[in-house]
Amino acid sequence: MQNQNIHVIGIGGTEGSEIAMYLAKQGAQNLTLHDFATTSAFEKSLRTSHYGFSADQIAAKLNFFDNFKGQINYNDTYLNNIDQADLVFVPQSWHLYEANAPLKALQGKTTFSSITKLYFDLLPCPIIGITGSNGKTTTTNLVHHLAKATLENSARKVHLTGNDRYHQQLLQQIDAVSPSDLVIIEVSNRQLQIDLGRSPNIGILTNITPNHLDEYTDFNEYVQAKLSLFKYSTPDTINLVCQEDPVTKQHLSQIPNPLPFSTKATPKPGIYLENGHAVAWLPNNNTPISIPLNNFKLIGKHNQQNLLAAIFANILLGADSALLPDAIATFKAPPKRLEHIGTRNQINYYNDISSTVPDTTILDLQALNEATNLPTTLIMGGKNKEVDYTTFEHVIPTLVDNLIIIKSPICNDLNILKTTMGNRWHEVTNLAEAVKLDQKLTTAPHNLILAPTAVYMAYFKDKIDDYNRLEELI
Structure with a gap:
């Protein structure tokens, strides 16, 4: 990237601010930043969008932009010289705003990238990627919570990042991630609109139901956006899918190496709910693993499905099943989700x-x-x-x-x-x-x-x- 003209859009948001700070840290020379807030409104805009960040983290971001030596285009000069960009980093919601019409004109002519693509390009370790219309944030947090309790040790750190604003972005610490670590990423449909070039090592699809149809020509286009997470799957990839979701079942042929999770009995290998226990059958293993779920605090069948997917992902990575019940008992619902x-x-x-x-x-x-x-x-x-x-x-x-x-x-x-x-x-x-x-x-x-x-x-x-x-x- 050193000799490219790089433009970062939406620096007041969690994605844009992280990308700008990361690229500057990496020594990017020709870096131009954009935000359509006015100069006077920028601080309030940044604080509002970073509600999952600490006061110190927000202060560090504001200090970075106050002292940035390059060009920042705010409201009146927003997208100035964007036609000279070799590489444009956009936030996931960029296409929703009329002010970004000049960006749309560059599609197909200029390379677009995102924070999610940076993760998939740069991370040296296994990735668990979670998408779906509903339940992806809860499932992501469950996978992370269980992995911290059962998989993290002195040689392996477990990291959480991605779509939800309460997730701390990992980009500025990405150089410290080792090949033995594990990164769990929540991926939205908007983040999948830029080709990632890689699929996660373990993919999880919670479900596909009508959502964001005001942003797509039809439901099928939205479905294909979700399924694109799995397009680069390899023979070693494992993808967990909800056996009870009718749309997922209709498109199983597009999901390589699927393993089912369900609150009902499923084909083996897979994981299902039986008599208050999660029963997991691993590939090439004739002995099931049974995990009691009686201390799980979240209510609803959909949250049971989320939990089953999270348990299975951790077991597939070698989690000690004896540690899972205590970890399950201490999990709390993510903010603002029931x-x-x-x-x-x-x-x-x-x-x-x-x-x-x-x-x-x-x-x-x-x-x-x-x-x-x-x-x-x-x-x-x-x-x-x-x-x-x-x-x-x-x-x-x-x-x-x-x-x-x-x-x-x-x-x-x-x-x-x-x-x-x-x-x-x-x-x-x-x-x-x-x-x-x-x-x-x-x-x-x-x-x-x-x-x-x-x-x-x-x-x-x-x-x-x-x-x-x-x-x-x-």
């Missing part, structure tokens, strides 16, 4: 703002009702991702007692549900109003779950802090 954040005045509050499509909200409500047997209030709102809400409109009246919608475009897509819910449908202007209204609607013990069931970040641009204030409001 996260129980407290109980006050007999109301159980759950933060599920990562649920942005109807399928995941339905699964989480079913799990919550089964686990607690209490009435539930759902708070939702945002903009449709061009997915189908027919099933959602049909089942929600039986899953929730009250539906509180923050006024937004999704209201116009749910006319049937509005009619069916009748006086159980409530519209408010913000989250604070929704929480107060719920307290007035019922005094009986119940659950309140915040699950947008739509794109909330893009729509509530000025209210993102409001969505992150649930615990404070309680």
Whole structure:
């Protein structure tokens, strides 16, 4: 890269900031940075996008940009001289913004890369890569948690990185990763839109359901994006797939060396749930490994599937199965994924703002009702991702007692549900109003779950802090 004109897009985001700092550390000479925030708004923008980072880490990033000797193009000069770039590093969401139209014109003419491709290009050790429409963050965290407890030792470190903003990016420490280490990467569909040139040593596909269809020509194009994680699989690659996911089963021919995981009995080798135990059959081994799951704290069948995939990945890498039960017992749900954040005045509050499509909200409500047997209030709102809400409109009246919608475009897509819910449908202007209204609607013990069931970040641009204030409001 030394003699190339390198441009980094979106330096206020977690991906762009890490790439810029890494390339500068590596001595890249012709480095130009871009962010469409104004100079005065840049610090706030960076702090907002780095909510999984410590204050010291954020301060280090701000200090780097304050002292950067090269060119930084903010708002008015954003993408200046981009047509002179030999190599452009983009964040995964770059194509969503109108300001990036000049970048789209460069596709096919200029080389595009990303932080995910850098990981797959540079990492010298085995990679576990996890993708899927739903459950990939929980599965990624489960794989990492179990691996830290059962596989990490003085000769092998276990690292976590990738899509979720709560994951610390590994790029600046990548030179310290040894061939004996293990890296676990969560990979989103957007991160797969740039060819990675390599598949993970162990791939995990949690499921494929309609999502992000506002970014694709059709569902099949989205499916192919997900499946591209496995296109460079070798005979030594192992790919774990959910036996219960119908779309995955339809496309098994595109996934080399698949091994199934399921809450039901599966073909051997594979892993399945039986009498409260995970039963794993390894390839070329006639003796199953049984792991008790009675101390697993997460609720719902979908989380059992996530756990089975994580257990199997660790066993395949040689984890001591005797250590797994204690590790499973200490795992906590990732932030904002059916996260129980407290109980006050007999109301159980759950933060599920990562649920942005109807399928995941339905699964989480079913799990919550089964686990607690209490009435539930759902708070939702945002903009449709061009997915189908027919099933959602049909089942929600039986899953929730009250539906509180923050006024937004999704209201116009749910006319049937509005009619069916009748006086159980409530519209408010913000989250604070929704929480107060719920307290007035019922005094009986119940659950309140915040699950947008739509794109909330893009729509509530000025209210993102409001969505992150649930615990404070309680």
